[in-house]
Amino acid sequence: DIQMTQSPSTLSASVGDRVTITCRASQSISSWLAWYQQKPGKAPNLLIYKASSLDSGVPSRFSGSGSGTEFTLTISSLQPDDFATYYCQQYDSYSYTFGQGTKLEIK
Amino acid sequence: EVQLLESGGGLVQPGGSLRLSCAASGFTFSTSVMTWVRQAPGKGLEWLSLISGTGGATKYADSVKGRYTISRDNSKNTLYLEMNSLRAEDTAVYYCVKGGGQLSHWYFGLWGRGTLVTVSS
Numbered sequence: 505d506i507q508m509t510q511s512p513s514t515l516s517a518s519v520g521d522r523v524t525i526t527c528r529a530s531q532s533i534s535s536w537l538a539w540y541q542q543k544p545g546k547a548p549n550l551l552i553y554k555a556s557s558l559d560s561g562v563p564s565r566f567s568g569s570g571s572g573t574e575f576t577l578t579i580s581s582l583q584p585d586d587f588a589t590y591y592c593q594q595y596d597s598y599s600y601t602f603g604q605g606t607k608l609e610i611k
Numbered sequence: 612e613v614q615l616l617e618s619g620g621g622l623v624q625p626g627g628s629l630r631l632s633c634a635a636s637g638f639t640f641s642t643s644v645m646t647w648v649r650q651a652p653g654k655g656l657e658w659l660s661l662i663s664g665t666g667g668a669t670k671y672a673d674s675v676k677g678r679y680t681i682s683r684d685n686s687k688n689t690l691y692l693e694m695n696s697l698r699a700e701d702t703a704v705y706y707c708v709k710g711g712g713q714l715s716h717w718y719f720g721l722w723g724r725g726t727l728v729t730v731s732s
Binding site: 605 | 658715
């Protein structure tokens with residue numbers, strides 16, 4: 505199976521900050537990568553697919569980049585609603601796998 | 612409104628069985644790839660199974676292969692997950708998810724609220 509590793513595991517930041525979360529795949533997955541946001545007690549919500557395509561209704565402060573094995577999710581200016589856990593997911597092959605998650609906390 | 616609503620979760624003893632259902636509305640269910648994803652308490656996300664729109668093709672994670680069966684009834688717009696030989700480590704919130712993408716490349720575009728399955732004696 506393809507392993508997905510996110511860093512950092514926890515990130516402390518303030519409203520207005522620019523933050524970046526990294527996701528690394530154990531082998532090349534082209535651009536078959538998605539990002540999700542999850543708030544406590546809620547289902548995950550799709551933010552980005554195919555590494556850089558913003559899902560409908562997702563604010564433009566979210567952006568994704570990368571290909572192959574290295575990917576990033578960037579939030580350009582943190583808003584109070586953005587404090588949550590973020591997961592990357594590869595969908596290059598069946599046996600889809602997620603990263604372990606990055607918890608974005610208020611500093 | 613586009614919606615997925617899971618049901619059927621609950622408390623089951625180790626070795627027992629449970630069937631989850633997911634009622635879909637607001638989109639063309641019969642042409643949609645559907646999946647199940649679970650999340651153990653305080654843990655990350657784990658993809659479990661996928662089924663094609665017709666139901667003719669299914670895929671499973673190794674962790675549930677041979678124990679879980681995914682199926683669908685397009686006349687009822689409903690997805691199912693039959694779970695057998697349940698173990699304590701199967702305790703999780705189970706999400707029904709609509710796939711987005713193409714061919715074998717499916718991301719998870721629309722999530723239900725989830726249903727909690729607890730395996731304990």
